[in-house]
Amino acid sequence: MGKTIIEKIIGGHAGKEVSAGDRVWANIDLAVIRDFGGPNVVLEFDEATNKGKVWDPGKIAITFDYQAPAKVAKVAENQRICRDFAIRQGIENLFEVNCGVGQHTLLEHGMILPGSIVVGTDSHMNLLGAVGCYATGMGTTDIAAAFAAGRLWFRVPPSVKVIFEGGFTYPATAKDLTLEFVRVMGADGSLFRSVEFEGDMIDNLPLSGRLTLASMVTETSGEISFFPLSGEIAAFLEKRSGRKIEPVISDPGAVYEKEIVINIEGLRPKIACPHTPDNVKDVREVEGVEVDEVFIGSCTNGSFEDLKAAAEVMKGKKVHPRVRTIVTPATSEVALKALKDGLYEIFMEAGAMVTNPGCALCTIGHPGILGEREVAVSTGNRNFIGKIGKGAEVYLASPVTAALTAIEGKITDPARVLSKV
Amino acid sequence: MPVRGFVHKYGDNINTDVIYPGRYLNIFDPEEMAKHAMEDLDADFLKKVKKGDFVVAGRNFGCGSSREQAATSLHVAGIAGIIAESFARIFYRNSINQGLPIIIAKGVTEKVNDGDEIEVDFETGKIKDITGGVEIQGTPLPPFVLQIVQNGGLIPHLKKTLSGS
Numbered sequence: 120m121g122k123t124i125i126e127k128i129i130g131g132h133a134g135k136e137v138s139a140g141d142r143v144w145a146n147i148d149l150a151v152i153r154d155f156g157g158p159n160v161v162l163e164f165d166e167a168t169n170k171g172k173v174w175d176p177g178k179i180a181i182t183f184d185y186q187a188p189a190k191v192a193k194v195a196e197n198q199r200i201c202r203d204f205a206i207r208q209g210i211e212n213l214f215e216v217n218c219g220v221g222q223h224t225l226l227e228h229g230m231i232l233p234g235s236i237v238v239g240t241d242s243h244m245n246l247l248g249a250v251g252c253y254a255t256g257m258g259t260t261d262i263a264a265a266f267a268a269g270r271l272w273f274r275v276p277p278s279v280k281v282i283f284e285g286g287f288t289y290p291a292t293a294k295d296l297t298l299e300f301v302r303v304m305g306a307d308g309s310l311f312r313s314v315e316f317e318g319d320m321i322d323n324l325p326l327s328g329r330l331t332l333a334s335m336v337t338e339t340s341g342e343i344s345f346f347p348l349s350g351e352i353a354a355f356l357e358k359r360s361g362r363k364i365e366p367v368i369s370d371p372g373a374v375y376e377k378e379i380v381i382n383i384e385g386l387r388p389k390i391a392c393p394h395t396p397d398n399v400k401d402v403r404e405v406e407g408v409e410v411d412e413v414f415i416g417s418c419t420n421g422s423f424e425d426l427k428a429a430a431e432v433m434k435g436k437k438v439h440p441r442v443r444t445i446v447t448p449a450t451s452e453v454a455l456k457a458l459k460d461g462l463y464e465i466f467m468e469a470g471a472m473v474t475n476p477g478c479a480l481c482t483i484g485h486p487g488i489l490g491e492r493e494v495a496v497s498t499g500n501r502n503f504i505g506k507i508g509k510g511a512e513v514y515l516a517s518p519v520t521a522a523l524t525a526i527e528g529k530i531t532d533p534a535r536v537l538s539k540v
Numbered sequence: 541m542p543v544r545g546f547v548h549k550y551g552d553n554i555n556t557d558v559i560y561p562g563r564y565l566n567i568f569d570p571e572e573m574a575k576h577a578m579e580d581l582d583a584d585f586l587k588k589v590k591k592g593d594f595v596v597a598g599r600n601f602g603c604g605s606s607r608e609q610a611a612t613s614l615h616v617a618g619i620a621g622i623i624a625e626s627f628a629r630i631f632y633r634n635s636i637n638q639g640l641p642i643i644i645a646k647g648v649t650e651k652v653n654d655g656d657e658i659e660v661d662f663e664t665g666k667i668k669d670i671t672g673g674v675e676i677q678g679t680p681l682p683p684f685v686l687q688i689v690q691n692g693g694l695i696p697h698l699k700k701t702l703s704g705s
Contacts, residue, residue, distance in 0.1 A: 142684045155565050156606065162568065167695040193566040242606040242630055258608030258634035264694050268702070272684070306553045307600035311629045340603055340628050395553070483562060503557045503604065505580055 121372030123278035124345045125313035128253045128367060132236050139277040139374065148235040149178055150265040153221050155185040155482070156240030156258075158197040161204045163263035173208050174269035180212035180230065181205055182221030186484035187477045189216075194484075219450030219476030220418045222246055222254070223330075227452050229359030233348060234367040238265055243337055243418050243500065248344040249329035250356060251367055255343060276313040276342045277376040278369075283318030285384025290533035292428065293328030294420060294498065294517035296320065297335045298389035302399035303381050309341030312376070315369065316346050320383060326352050327422035334419040335500050338396040388533050390496075391515035394504045402520055402532040412443045412495040413525040414507075415518050416474075417481045420498035421449025423456050425518045430462045432522035432537065433469040439528030444471035445487045447479040471525065480507055489513075496524045542661040544670070545592040545620055549654035552598035554581065556610040556631065565607060573609050574616035591618035594658060598624065598649050602631025611635040621660055623648050623667060623678060636685055639693035643667065645678030652676070662686065 130137040132145035152160045181201050189195035205213045218224045225231050233251030240262055247254035265271050314336055329346050336344040348366035356364045388402040415429045438444045446466050448454035454476050466473050480487040481499045489495055489508030498521050502513035523531045558581040567573050578585035601624040602610055611634040621641045635642050641662040656671035665680030691697035
């Protein structure tokens with residue numbers, strides 16, 4: 120019988136053929152911890168193994184992206200626990216507080232390959248599905264167990280095919296496509312499903328756009344998503360990893376639970392309104408809402424292309440005096456490229472501030488928290504109550520919509536104002 | 541073996557930010573974690589909950605972040621099990637790995653009311669609502685997973701199975 124991508128990956132790591140619904144133990148290629156969750160993993164691992172050795176120090180990575188560098192003593196201590204653990208265990212893949220968002224950093228360092236299984240203490244690990252890796256967020260106990268045993272139990276997710284029909288042009292972006300996907304699916308529309316994306320727009324989506332869409336599969340409760348690997352992305356992975364890249368593709372006759380067709384012809388800019396990511400409307404429906412803060416960054420929209428899209432909107436303009444505008448590159452590599460390409464100048468001359476790389480406001484690890492009744496437009500992935508400030512209202516939108524909103528001081532539809540020359 | 545307790549009932553898509561707010565993510569002590577269970581969803585939860593009670597919820601319980609504190613805080617606060625229309629993917633694993641049993645039971649939110657006394661058999665998936673006089677057949681955890689729960693969670697399970705083999 121033909122196999123889906125996820126069945127092939129899990130089966131390959133379980134040493135036997137598997138089908139959706141099976142429960143199997145499978146080997147792990149990389150287990151990742153970060154500065155939140157990570158210290159709990161270390162303590163649990165030490166307690167369970169009586170300070171034993173990890174299964175393979177070369178298959179463990181530590182990233183500091185939550186509160187990097189630490190601002191409170193507790194986090195400083197947590198990061199120290201992780202650093203000490205790395206030294207004690209001989210873990211060389213420790214990415215310090217300057218590096219930025221863990222998943223993006225691992226990708227840049229060639230540690231993520233199609234067909235591999237990566238687990239980590241971050242619910243947006245699955246954005247690495249963008250390059251064909253089965254990456255999944257887990258709790259601390261799972262990761263502690265992976266550190267000890269090098270394998271974990273998996274339920275093999277059923278697969279769903281999502282086909283995007285039609286196409287759209289600027290100023291609609293990959294984030295708008297993503298928000299449309301979240302709207303159609305709803306908060307649990309891909310519950311524990313492996314989503315395989317198809318369509319002309321998907322084929323042409325660059326890595327940054329795939330990362331955006333793959334990250335928010337989480338907001339539809341999906342387990343992972345996959346894309347047909349493009350030549351450009353395969354070349355990038357090959358260059359970064361120094362390895363030959365073999366894409367994993369589904370077999371003819373693979374079994375899909377269902378096929379969902381989403382029409383994106385002429386897609387308009389979208390926005391997720393408070394307080395759930397699936398509360399998605401056209402931006403034009405909420406135009407005029409006054410905004411106190413704009414955040415451009417996160418694992419969803421912190422890539423260079425995202426910053427560039429925001430900078431193109433802000434170039435030569437000033438942000439509204441009421442709007443605190445915070446730009447956070449996902450990684451130091453992104454930051455450096457943004458600096459060299461003059462993006463920092465554009466942002467700073469516009470009155471926006473650029474922070475150091477990391478998860479920043481998204482995890483409220485770093486500054487920018489909102490006061491009561493304040494309104495923010497964020498390019499992040501969640502707008503739950505209390506997520507970035509008690510009593511605040513958060514809208515999720517594209518870097519283009521966010522940048523335009525920062526200038527206008529109120530939510531503004533780029534489709535009305537902007538068009539690509 | 542069936543166990544009895546009272547129901548604390550909540551809606552659909554209850555996310556981990558309201559089960560266990562992000563501002564307490566740096567806490568390690570499970571007893572401390574338990575003091576913040578459901579803080580942003582139901583401020584009276586800790587006053588109401590007794591050891592052995594159950595949470596009954598709608599679709600996609602525990603969606604959102606990977607924080608295991610969501611499962612741990614409920615478990616240590618006294619919750620003996622969670623019955624929901626469906627569970628979010630990470631919460632499902634976390635509760636099992638913590639030794640907190642769960643049952644997926646379609647229709648449970650229609651038939652069971654807040655405050656009802658129920659009797660739950662995690663091995664068969666049968667839920668008896670003593671107060672309402674109705675029975676619901678849920679989907680029990682498969683033996684593979686139930687064994688992890690019965691061993692007290694993933695770490696005790698691995699210790700037992702690794703040393704046993």
